[in-house]
Amino acid sequence: MDKKKLAGEQAATYIEEGMILGLGTGSTVYWTIQKLGELVKQGLKIKGIPTSKATEHLARELGIPILDISEVQEIDLTIDGADEVNPDFALIKGGGGALFREKMVASLSRRLLIVVDDSKVVSTLGKFPLPVEVVPFGWEITSRNIARLGCSPKLRLHTAGPFITDNGNYILDCYFTEIQHPELLNEQLTKIIGVVETGLFVNMAEMIIVGGNDGVSVKSTPMQSEAANE
Numbered sequence: 684m685d686k687k688k689l690a691g692e693q694a695a696t697y698i699e700e701g702m703i704l705g706l707g708t709g710s711t712v713y714w715t716i717q718k719l720g721e722l723v724k725q726g727l728k729i730k731g732i733p734t735s736k737a738t739e740h741l742a743r744e745l746g747i748p749i750l751d752i753s754e755v756q757e758i759d760l761t762i763d764g765a766d767e768v769n770p771d772f773a774l775i776k777g778g779g780g781a782l783f784r785e786k787m788v789a790s791l792s793r794r795l796l797i798v799v800d801d802s803k804v805v806s807t808l809g810k811f812p813l814p815v816e817v818v819p820f821g822w823e824i825t826s827r828n829i830a831r832l833g834c835s836p837k838l839r840l841h842t843a844g845p846f847i848t849d850n851g852n853y854i855l856d857c858y859f860t861e862i863q864h865p866e867l868l869n870e871q872l873t874k875i876i877g878v879v880e881t882g883l884f885v886n887m888a889e890m891i892i893v894g895g896n897d898g899v900s901v902k903s904t905p906m907q908s909e910a911a912n913e
């Protein structure tokens with residue numbers, strides 16, 4: 684069975700009546716949103732906050748009620764995908780270019796649940812190029828300043844020129860190879876003028892659902908597991 688589908692559908696079991704839900708972006712959480720559409724048709728009452736225009740479109744097609752982020756103080760649960768997950772649950776996200784809205788939604792969420800297939804689980808982040816959203820004005824300068832942190836940034840391209848995010852910005856895919864200190868790197872990057880947000884999500888994910896050959900495994904943050912063992 685499709686590993687992404689396994690993980691995505693499993694995540695839907697954490698959805699409860701009355702929740703305000705952050706709806707992630709990508710081909711894994713797609714399966715969660717499909718399941719959610721079925722649950723809504725069966726009468727489940729929830730409201731969704733999409734993390735991209737693509738997800739908003741999908742949710743509307745499935746009849747999932749949508750709220751604007753400005754209408755909520757807090758989100759009960761966000762389910763989203765990731766491009767890489769390390770043992771501390773630090774993530775690289777933004778392969779689909781939705782990292783800014785994904786981080787904004789995650790930051791409002793009481794719980795962030797990540798769905799991935801087992802190819803995304805790594806010991807050290809960085810093989811996947813880190814997406815960084817930047818303002819188009821002077822992006823070449825921003826790119827040079829990012830490169831000083833030890834990577835080679837590449838402007839993400841689309842068919843007819845630069846890829847444009849839902850916020851009207853560009854994405855630089857930054858080839859670091861190994862990111863040993865994700866929190867520090869995130870701080871260094873966000874200090875650079877022109878950087879809107881990075882695809883590094885540190886200390887945000889609470890649970891990871893991994894689809895593999897033998898089914899799904901559910902991992903809770905190392906911090907949570909320690910607390911449970913005390």
Ligand SMILES: O=C(CO)[C@H](O)[C@H](O)COP(=O)(O)O
Binds near residue numbers: 777
């Ligand atoms: O961060 C993302 C989009 O910006 C996605 O969640 C991430 O790229 C994973 O996508 P997929 O589930 O399609 O592999």
